[in-house]
Amino acid sequence: MASGALAKPQMRGLLAKRLRVHIFGAFIVALGVAASYKFGVAEPRKKAYADFYRNYDSMKDFEEMKAAGIFQSAK
Numbered sequence: 001m002a003s004g005a006l007a008k009p010q011m012r013g014l015l016a017k018r019l020r021v022h023i024f025g026a027f028i029v030a031l032g033v034a035a036s037y038k039f040g041v042a043e044p045r046k047k048a049y050a051d052f053y054r055n056y057d058s059m060k061d062f063e064e065m066k067a068a069g070i071f072q073s074a075k
Contacts, residue, residue, distance in 0.1 A: 010017075065071060
């Protein structure tokens with residue numbers, strides 16, 4: 001009596017079904033991590049470098065280091 005009410009377990013295709021679900025979930029998680037890295041790390045870093053080099057004078061920096069005696073080859 002009770003056996004007629006229970007559904008039969010799915011045996012065929014169970015691995016393929018579970019793999020599809022997990023691969024889809026892993027793809028979504030990977031996209032989320034990539035997007036969070038891009039907008040949380042890469043873009044602020046790119047902006048910081050752009051801001052630094054916008055007003056950077058390499059010759060002035062070189063002259064300051066040369067006057068401080070950092071370089072042995074430059075007189």
